[in-house]
Amino acid sequence: MELPEKESQLVISSQIRMLNDNDKIPYNLLLDADPSKKLVDSYLSSGETYLTVIENETIGVCVLVTVNSETIEIKNLAVAENMRGQGIGTRMIKNSFQIAKQKGYKTILIATSTPNIGPLYLYQKMGFEYDYLVKHYFDSNINNYNEPLFDHGIKCNHLIVLSKRL
Structure with a gap:
């Protein structure tokens, strides 16, 4: 999976804004x-939930959660399947960096399952580095997941957490 070097016209025409009371929560994403x-x-x-919107259609979502006074985490980042590979995720991550810096955070975290290679590639390309591993995270959260999770046909057991200094 190669990331676009230039922003596509789709990315340029999209708008990132905070979720407001009139918006439907994009649970599908x-x-x-x-x-x-x-x-x-x-x-x-x-x-705080941020939407990426094109012509009133939500094509991306990003949720930022404070960890402590110096650290914020991208808790959820998703792009509509038909919009992936066009730079939307990259733009949302860059937007998260700007928001975090403006709010005075020093570090930003992001996490995913260990076999989730596409996002891991993107996150590292965006400057995130391996921070720590939560072994058996998905196994120990049985109350939160109704069935085992799989990425690329591999069972998700561990959570990999990456960080970036801002």
């Missing part, structure tokens, strides 16, 4: 990135 509605609802209530 959020649950694609994290299939636990219980977890999604918990960080939606404690974080």
Whole structure:
């Protein structure tokens, strides 16, 4: 998977804005990135949700949650399947960097399952580095997931957390 070097016209014409009271929560995207509605609802209530919109259609979502006074986490990042590979995710991550810097955070985190190679590639290309591993994260969160999770046909057991200094 190669990332676009230049922003596509689609990315240029998209708008990133905060979710407001008139917006429908894009559960279709959020649950694609994290299939636990219980977890999604918990960080939606404690974080800030940003939508990427083109012509009133939500094509991307990003949820930022404060970890502590110096650290913020991208808790959920999702792009509509038919829009992937066009730079939308890259733009949302760059937007997250700007928001985090403006709010005075020093570090930004992002996490995914260990076999989720596409996002891992993107995150590292964006400057994130391996920070730590939560072994058996998906196994120990049985109450949040109704069935085992798989990425690329590989069972998700561990959560890999990456960080970037801002």
